[in-house]
Amino acid sequence: MSFQPVKFYQTGTFTVGNRLLEPDQRSVQANMERTNSLNSGHRACQGCGEALGARYAIDAAMHATNNQLIAANATGCLEVFSTPYPETSWQVPWIHSLFGNAAAVATGIAAAIKVKRLKGETKEDVRVVAQGGDGGTTDIGFGCLSGMFERNDDVLYICYDNGGYMNTGVQRSSATPPAARTATTMPVGAEPGNPFGQGKFVPSIAMAHEIPYVATATVADLRDLEHKVKKAMTFRGARYIHILVPCPLGWGSPSGDTIKLSRLAKETGLFPVFEAQYGEITGSAKIREPLPVEEYLRPQKRYAHLFGKKPAYETIVRLQALADRNIRRYSLLDKEAN
């Protein structure tokens, strides 16, 4: 995991705290010369976690590749809000083809670059990222993603996971967490919200492909996210980063709570932050003091049905059990801190 000499929580604030660090340890985002790869003026909602995640990730990838980067983008919020014709917020060469093929398009770009370098038509070591939301990654784009992984194509795929099809009006995806309300898993019936026992965690499936590098991250920990993107760029072959990105619209959360909720997802254990190489976990971001899942769930309207006049204790306990399992499975407890 990323090494950081100063623990920012010790300062009593969760600000990125660049002033506490030496210039060469500061984040890419703090750099005056950051590329603003996803430039201002795009049309994301206020507090959009995906816009934040994409800017952090692509700026870091640009930094790591000396600005020699091409991006392929799946259909979805990120594509729609960044390129309403004739405007574009992208400062990198960028292509959007379809909802389900970003990984394959990126494979094609990487193949073309390989041949161009072989022929001596370019000397630049141009690298490729593909990016999409959870729907474009875990559902409709999963075939192409798995193909790209198993061939070990030289592509970094970044999934911005907000747990549903937010662009089309908040429908369930295979990344929607249990109990969450979406437009297609309404809080009605015997088991309100998204059912338990369904869905998939693509980082684990990526690991099963034994690709060089897999990581998860949140937009709450900028340094960790940047570190993982830069680290991913030190590998050749298929790499996967899965970033949790709150969606104020879909989650029913205040737009000012995006960072807070990202942090709570990690600190409760509901979203494990870890990295893996060649199929084996190599480290995880530790939780200093595990927080009850309720603190993460309560501020979100998608879980409001759990906290009505008759709180759904059983469901909350089941969700707590999932968090506890993550804490065990990914060794998330900071033993030194306790």
Add this chain to the structure above:
Amino acid sequence: MLKQMEGSQAVAEAIALCRPEVICAYPISPQTHIVEGLGEMVKGGELPECEFINVESEFAAMSVAIGSSAAGARTYTATAAQGLLFMVEAVYNASGLGLPIVMTVANRAIGAPINIWNDHSDSISQRDSGWIQLFAETNQEAVDLHIQAFKLAEELSLPVMVCMDGFILTHAYERVDIPSKEQVDAFLPKYEPRQVLDPNDPVSIGAMVGPEAFTEVRYLEHQKQMQALELIPEIAAEFKAGFQRDSGGLVRGYCLEDADTVVVAMGSVLGTIKDTIDEMRDAGVKIGVLGVISFRPFPLEAVRAALKNAKRVVVVEKTFAVGIGGILATDIRTAMDGIAIRDYTVVAGLGGRPITRKSLREVFNKATFDELPALTFLDLDWAIVNKQLARERAKRRSGPTAENILRDVGDHVAQHS
């Protein structure tokens, strides 16, 4: 160089001569021998500076092709039937983005019922996809059309489908003249993309386009295909100068000068039709045939010019639009707007059913007496059809149609053996 070889291998050699930079494919009969041949050439070093990617589906094949073409690489893939349908979303995307990908379609029927043999229902289903579609009559023409296709695609920045009949051409061994490297290099310039993903000059490709500009973008796709109507004959003429053969162009006529009856068709069946016409000419029938090479763009003017002195036209096509009839025939009718001649549609060769001279001669003869129904299914077995219809009338749960028919055909064969 003259060689006795399989159609697929000939096409593989032709593609290799075009110096593709990325080849991606997913196997499907009857396309397999083409990509196997290319895979071997890349792996064996005969085709250096080329990436061969084994993808997990046809959807991925076309998607990889979109990425590599947008990154400036000359890109090739091949498919057929279900494979073409599986990649449809990306097929439309490639043309919408204006990427000059060349794809072979080894024409095969679409299921259900599953069938691996030849007809044209796969590529014809993509007639409105914005791809140029060229149909090869022979393996020699398949070779030549692929070489021309790269030039055409890259000149216009549009993708081109070269359609060749599955098995009938792809698996047929015959004499083919494979051009030399020097000839192809002289004919086909290096690919200079109109748009390219380049970190030193970043562009966004594939932006959201609203009602304010969508019509214009789509119109330009049409406009480019209209340009192709001029370019295709020019490229064919240039090809002839460099390779000393007639290949390609928009349409090709045979015995049309004094023909009262003109048959229209596409692909390898033209050979059988020409033989039939020779026989009928010997018997004094004034009949000729017009082969359509460029199905998209559709050469309305050229077809109209070829048909203007005819009394009737018989369109023989290896697919049809369920619920109305001929597809090529509909386009031919558009070309004949204002010309008062009768037209007949003969649907033939579905799912690989042999199209014989005997059957063709029968329908052509009837047509010359204007006794042919407007829509004919060649060699349709009415006894089998009626038996199934009777079964459906008699019983609600009449069972799966195809399997019933197979059983009836089996019984029929047993009775007559």
